Amino acid sequence: MISPGTPLVLVGAGNMGGAMLSGWLDAGTDPAAIVVIDPKPPEAMVERLANAGVRCEASAPQGVTAGILMLAVKPQIMDAVLPGLKGLVGPDTVSLSVAAGKTISYFEERLGGAVVRTIPNTPAMVGRGITGAVANAAVSAEAKAEIDRLLSVCGPVEWVEDEAMIDAITAVSGSGPAYVFYLVECMAEAGRKCGLPADLAMRLARETVTGAGELMHRSPSEAETLRQNVTSPNGTTAAALSVLMAEDGIQPVFDKALKAAADRSRELAS
Numbered sequence: 001m002i003s004p005g006t007p008l009v010l011v012g013a014g015n016m017g018g019a020m021l022s023g024w025l026d027a028g029t030d031p032a033a034i035v036v037i038d039p040k041p042p043e044a045m046v047e048r049l050a051n052a053g054v055r056c057e058a059s060a061p062q063g064v065t066a067g068i069l070m071l072a073v074k075p076q077i078m079d080a081v082l083p084g085l086k087g088l089v090g091p092d093t094v095s096l097s098v099a100a101g102k103t104i105s106y107f108e109e110r111l112g113g114a115v116v117r118t119i120p121n122t123p124a125m126v127g128r129g130i131t132g133a134v135a136n137a138a139v140s141a142e143a144k145a146e147i148d149r150l151l152s153v154c155g156p157v158e159w160v161e162d163e164a165m166i167d168a169i170t171a172v173s174g175s176g177p178a179y180v181f182y183l184v185e186c187m188a189e190a191g192r193k194c195g196l197p198a199d200l201a202m203r204l205a206r207e208t209v210t211g212a213g214e215l216m217h218r219s220p221s222e223a224e225t226l227r228q229n230v231t232s233p234n235g236t237t238a239a240a241l242s243v244l245m246a247e248d249g250i251q252p253v254f255d256k257a258l259k260a261a262a263d264r265s266r267e268l269a270s
């Protein structure tokens with residue numbers, strides 16, 4: 001489905017599009033089967049594309065029919081960008097969106113045909129993302145399998161039937177890495193307030209979160225069990241968790257935060 005004759009055309013090589021593109025190039029995807037459209041890609045991406053020999057254009061090139069047209073610009077500029085891409089769409093093109101909020105019907109109206117709506121996350125850059133995906137009925141089983149293969153390079157893919165779930169997936173895993181990075185910031189700041197130098201507190205927080213993530217990745221145990229393994233009865237962890245797991249602890253804050261993200265995803269639809 002993607003080849004030098006019918007390439008994967010990536011529109012927007014910023015944080016998310018660039019993360020997935022890096023994942024594909026690292027995994028050995030043929031650079032001749034990729035075309036990037038971005039008037040102002042990040043400097044590091046310009047270099048990466050040049051080194052890999054990937055064609056990069058400021059606007060849609062003439063005479064190219066996309067096998068996959070991947071839409072990775074901000075949802076707020078999608079209305080302005082899509083009309084310029086219509087020339088890239090042939091009868092077999094599948095539009096593949098990573099944009100928060102924008103619905104399948106939105107793309108059907110503007111580009112027609114087969115549409116896959118996804119929500120990946122930035123750990124895709126190191127092959128450790130996770131993507132939620134939903135396809136419309138015009139996507140053939142073969143095309144879905146090819147897109148699944150492509151997305152899987154960046155981490156697992158969770159296909160859903162109910163498009164409404166994508167807003168909640170956005171709230172959990174699409175935005176999720178930001179919560180984890182903020183957790184590191186909070187732990188470092190709290191460590192500083194406990195008397196540590198700021199740089200040491202940050203090193204400790206960062207390694208703790210990445211180490212705990214790696215342990216969870218490799219271990220078959222549930223998160224709850226891994227938590228219990230750290231928690232000695234009446235020890236230091238229990239003292240901290242009595243605060244974090246209190247009625248006014250972290251759960252209600254996460255409930256509120258993820259609802260705000262899912263609501264915002266629904267708002268971005270229009």
Ligand SMILES: NC(=O)C1=CN([C@@H]2O[C@H](COP(=O)(O)OP(=O)(O)OC[C@H]3O[C@@H](n4cnc5c(N)ncnc54)[C@H](O)[C@@H]3O)[C@@H](O)[C@H]2O)C=CC1
Nearest residue numbers: 012013014015016037038040072073074075098099100120
């Ligand atoms: N950053 C993230 O963690 C995630 C982002 N997304 C979605 O990915 C999409 C992109 O977000 P980011 O990568 O964060 O934004 P970004 O601002 O990092 O990247 C957007 C890119 O689009 C380019 N661009 C602007 N106008 C363009 C045009 N007319 N034609 C082609 N390219 C153009 C920009 O130069 C930039 O490189 C959004 O729709 C967002 O909802 C989805 C999941 C996670």
Ligand SMILES: O=C(O)[C@@H]1CCC=N1
Nearest residue numbers: 099100170174175176
């Ligand atoms: O913040 C956003 O809107 C995008 C979608 C998920 C992560 N970043």
